[in-house]
Amino acid sequence: MPKILSGDMGPTAVYINHKNLLHNFNLIREKVKPSKVMAVVKADAYGHGSTEVAKTLENENVDYLAVAFPEEGIKLREAGIKRPVLVLGAQLTDFFQAMIDHKLEITITHLDQLKFLQNLTKESGKTAEIHIKVDTGMNRVGFYEAEYYQALEIVCSSKRIQLKGIYSHLSSADEDDTSYTQLQINRFNKLRQESEPFFTDEKPLFHLANSAAIMHYPQAYFDLVRPGVMLYGNPPAPGFKTNWDIHEVMSFKSKIALIKNVGKNEPVSYSRRFYTSAETRIAIVPAGYADGYNRKLTNKGEVLIKGKRFPVIGAVCMDQILVKIDNEPGIEVGEEVILFGSQGSQSIRIVEIAEKLETIPYEVTCWPSGRVNRIHLR
Incomplete structure (x- = not known):
């Protein structure tokens, strides 16, 4: 029978080992110093549970958290998370007011968004915190160079828009061929240097490095790094070689x-x-x-x-x-x-x-x- x-x-x-999470986080933080760390907790922290992961990292004084959509950030706020939260990627302007109300930092990817935000903050009397995303070669989301400088001029002339960061995303940092990644790093660094005259007071955080770049391209660390998959103990792709002691x-x-x-x-x-x-x-x-x-x-x-x-x-x-x-x-x-x-x-x-x-x-x-x-x- x-x-x-x-x-x-x-x-x-599924079992989520927070000791391993903290091991990975502290390893990253130590190795990238003095750069700050933005822990990526989008997609429910890659399936691990975003609120629980965020609470653990907040207790460890993580500098920043990142999500993909406004509702993910609002969920963190409703769970009591206080750390700065960046909403990555392209967003509909319909959600800008909700992001401002929940103190979520908004990614700006084109001029129409920025002009909308100018009017919104003027009417509401509230200040929006933003990051400008630039496209250095992924050709997905972000400003190309010409419009980027127009965006900077608008931000610098806006009383209620605070520029917290400028960033881009690497398309190929997990590949053996390093040439395209280095090209993107060089483009971003050039843009960073040429942006300096715009910042007379507080300078924004420049950030570029994802998990693959953290493990292979220390020249991409800049002011802040954005670990995602490696935070959870995994390489970005099969065959990816690393000597980083990350734990699943x-x-x-x-x-x-x-x-x-x-x-x-x-x-x-x-x-x-x-x-x-x-x-x-x-x-x-x-x-x-x-x-x-x-x-x-x-x-x-x-x-x-x-x-x-x-x-x-x-x-x-x-x-x-x-x-x-x-x-x-x-x-x-x-x-x-x-x-x-x-x-x-x-x-x-x-x-x-x-x-x-x-x-x-x-x-x-x-x-x-x-x-x-x-x-x-x-």
């Missing part, structure tokens, strides 16, 4: 819910993508693609049970995966299953999964869904 797990609710969860912050775990024996030459799971070659012992684990275990791991994935690797067989289902455990002794219903993370001396790293699926670690940590518990370990 199959063995069925009972009395244990919600076995699938997220692990993904479940438990065996059922163990059954399947006969020889039988299909397993949807679409009969796996056939048994002999009588096979299978563990059913209640974690599927709706939880964040990617369906492309069908017949490719591995999990850890009792410190050993076992293959995922057949199609990944919405709510379950099937694991071939054969005659491995001591495996019982309720046994812990590591989807990624460490167990004993073995690890399944996030970057390993990313490489297997030809993607990047950023995507893997964003997979776990809202129905998966997030357990914060401090």
Whole structure:
């Protein structure tokens, strides 16, 4: 008879190790001194939980936080976060008043935004804090050089617009070919030097370095760096070489819910993508693609049970995966299953999964869904 797990609710969860988070943050802060650190907590802190991550970093006196959208910043404010928060990227002017009201720093990417903000602050009597984004070669968001200087002139003549920073974004800092990244760094540095005459009082923070640049391009540190994926212990891409001792912050775990024996030459799971070659012992684990275990791991994935690797067989289902455990002794219903993370001396790293699926670690940590518990370990 199959063995069925009972009395244990919600076995699938991600675990967020705040000691590892602090290790990574303090390592970055120490190595980039005297540059400041802007911790990127967009996309729910890359799936790690933005409010909890922000609270930990605020307690450690992080200089800045960064999000992608106004609602992400408002969420931090409503959770009591007081540190400066920059909203990255292009934003609709509809949300400018809400950002001002919640003391979020606004990214300005074109002149129409700036002119709108001038009128808005004049009418409301409130001051807006902004960062100007310049496009040094990614050709996505930001001012090209000619309009950048027009923007500076407008800002410098505006009484209620405070320029807090000027920044750009590197498109290729994780690649082996360094030429384009160095070109972007040079363009940004030239722009920084030529901007000096505009600043007679408080100078804005110039910032450029993302995680890849922090690890490979110290000449890109300028006044502030923006660690994202490395803050959570992952390299920006499979094959990226670094000697930085960063530790993974997220692990993904479940438990065996059922163990059954399947006969020889039988299909397993949807679409009969796996056939048994002999009588096979299978563990059913209640974690599927709706939880964040990617369906492309069908017949490719591995999990850890009792410190050993076992293959995922057949199609990944919405709510379950099937694991071939054969005659491995001591495996019982309720046994812990590591989807990624460490167990004993073995690890399944996030970057390993990313490489297997030809993607990047950023995507893997964003997979776990809202129905998966997030357990914060401090």
